[in-house]
Amino acid sequence: MNPDKPLKIAVASGKGGTGKTLFSTNLAAFLSQKQKTLLVDLDVEEPNDFLFINGTIEKISDQYKMIPLWDENKCTLCGSCSNTCKYHAVVQLGTFIAVFTELCHSCYACSELCPVQALPMQRHKMGKITTIDSGNLTFIESRLEVGEEQAVPLIHQTHDLVDTQYKDIPIQVFDCPPGTSCPVVAAARKADFVVLVTEPTPFGLNDLRLAIETMQKIQKPVGVVINRWGIGNDEVEKYCDQAQIPILAKIPFDRQIAEYYSNGELVYDKIEYITTSLRQVITAIQHAV
Amino acid sequence: MQSNNIHEIVVLSGKGGTGKTSLTASLAVLAGNDAVIADCDVDAANMHLLLRPDFGETFEFYSGELAVINQDLCNQCGTCAEVCRFHAIPQDKNQYQINALDCEGCGYCEKVCPTHAITMQERRSGSVYISKTKVGSTMVHARLDIAAENSGKLVAKVKNDAKAIALAGNKHFIIVDGSPGIGCPVVSSLAGANYVILVTEPTMSGLHDLKRVHAVIERFRIKSGCIINKYDLNKEQTAEIKCFLREEQIDHLADIPYDSIFSEAMIEEKTIVEIESPLKQLVGSIWEKVKEQLTRKN
Known part of the structure; x- marks a missing residue:
């Protein structure tokens, strides 16, 4: 591990609602007791970390993606743009060129290959990034506008912002979106270690296996946290043992945790076994990387 | 038009882990062979664990x-x-x-x-399966390849196949399990829907995410109803959710108490309506309410 580079921990899950937000916010708050810590909410479609972090807003910046804008006066209706776009985001309809913003991947091909420059690229707001100062903890929330469909460009821009403006914060926790497709891959790609939060149920196990496969595909070391331990069965533990995936912590099912969570309260300093679990997890990660 | 007789119901939640799939699978069992089932949570599909489809036919998806x-x-x-x-x-x-x-x-x-x-x-980018479920209905489901893109297109494929099968078989319902979030797979699962069932939980996260996914549904002008799962976890939050439902004129379908039967049924590969408990009746009443909403003239 290069001491000049921050330690980046991604928290992902496969299945939604297993406790990613609970774990990320509490891990970051716990770490910030001793050192400067960054928490980044990359679940841009449904960001929830802000409910648990108090602080003052330092900055809000609108985030844009670039999309083509049709210049009717320059256009010769040659059809090049419509033929070029693989996403059907630029379509010639008679004498009109329609641009479907939500389908555009900002590849610039239609714009730069247009022989008469009739499709200049322009900014389109897709979301915003909010930075919150909470003492030793800096919190960045990345939030997609309702109606925007693509999470990936916003996730990339958030990583870029972190790497240029917050690279001095030595430990960084990234709360990732659920699933196993492009958004979680984009969110976890920069991580040194991925914590997969699961629950000990058949759904939890099924999605954990997919999440492990996903992380192996992008060559990330992983460890598992079993949340709500005690419900369900022990198949997740058996699977992890067999696949030689380390179990970093087991957080027992406890109605008290669920109640704190429901009110937007952190538990790292309220429930002793949570404090112990968080310490175990961070020690294990530091050994692993 | 023939397709007017098919009612397409999409189940969404915004936040993951609210009980969406367990409830969707229960409705699928109640609807029996009068429904075609579509699992549109293609990158973390779970409904097959409860409905035990036979993976009868497999198609590669490009x-x-x-x-x-x-x-x-x-x-x-x-x-x-x-x-x-x-x-x-x-x-x-x-x-x-x-x-x-x-x-x-x-x-x-x-x-x-x-x-x-x-x-x-x-x-x-994945595989599509057309199966028979344990209750005899047809289920279209899919698996997105690991780390693949285009989940929205795979969702559209699953939905279109389900629709074609429902039409051909004169079925009255298509029941769709959607994915969490508000992005392309969710938008894709909403195309052509007649009614959206929102499953939420009384946490600040649950309500926040419910509001965002509801804003997406509003853009498509689709009627919706809401189930508050684990309502007894936090009664103040439940009250706030109900307030939101009233303001937005979302049907309030049911309050379901926290019950370990959700995970117990899952382990037995069953839906909660296949086990005798007070929840069986409650979920039965949800299905009746949804059917009533669908057949009511606006």
Whole structure:
């Protein structure tokens, strides 16, 4: 591990609602007791970390993606743009060129290959990034506008912002979106270690296996946290043992945790076994990387 | 029009883990063979664990393209790497290589390559299954390949297949399990829906995410109803959710108490309506309410 580079921990899950937000916010708050810590909410479609972090807003910046804008006066209706776009985001309809913003991947091909420059690229707001100062903890929330469909460009821009403006914060926790497709891959790609939060149920196990496969595909070391331990069965533990995936912590099912969570309260300093679990997890990660 | 007789119900939640799939599968069991089931949570599909489909037919799903460089034709000019906005063409050991994870298949590189060394190839992004469930209904489900893109298109494929099967078999319902979030798979699952069932939980996260997914539904002007699962976890939050439902004129379908039967049933590969408990009746009443809403003239 290069001491000049921050330690980046991604928290992902496969299945939604297993406790990613609970774990990320509490891990970051716990770490910030001793050192400067960054928490980044990359679940841009449904960001929830802000409910648990108090602080003052330092900055809000609108985030844009670039999309083509049709210049009717320059256009010769040659059809090049419509033929070029693989996403059907630029379509010639008679004498009109329609641009479907939500389908555009900002590849610039239609714009730069247009022989008469009739499709200049322009900014389109897709979301915003909010930075919150909470003492030793800096919190960045990345939030997609309702109606925007693509999470990936916003996730990339958030990583870029972190790497240029917050690279001095030595430990960084990234709360990732659920699933196993492009958004979680984009969110976890920069991580040194991925914590997969699961629950000990058949759904939890099924999605954990997919999440492990996903992380192996992008060559990330992983460890598992079993949340709500005690419900369900022990198949997740058996699977992890067999696949030689380390179990970093087991957080027992406890109605008290669920109640704190429901009110937007952190538990790292309220429930002793949570404090112990968080310490175990961070020690294990530091050994692993 | 024949398709007017089919009612398409999509179950969404915004937040994951609210009990969406357990409830969708229960409705599927109650609807029996009068419904076609579609699992549109294609990158973390779980409904098969409860409905035990037979994976009767499998189809490969191709969507999008991947750039491929023929190294024999490449003259190392680097134009492709310059135009690629996805940084998908790094130079490694004096060769330009396509990084498949980054390539979004836009084809810009193919168009500008002076030696025609780049071709675009169709890309496999998952599998679609058409199955019989344990209650005899047809289920369309899918598995997105690991780390693949285009989940929205795979969702559209699953939905279209389900619709065609429902039409051909004169079924009255299509029951769709959606994915969490508000992005392309969710939007894709909403196309053509007649009614949306929202499953939420009384936490600040649950309500926040419910509001965002409801804002997406509003854009499509689809009627919706809401189930508050684990309502007894936090009664104040439950009251706030009900307030939101009233303001937005969302049908309040039911309050379900926290019950370990959700995970117990899951372990037995059963839905909660296949086990005797007070919840069986409650979920039965949800299905009756939804049917009533669908057949009511607006």
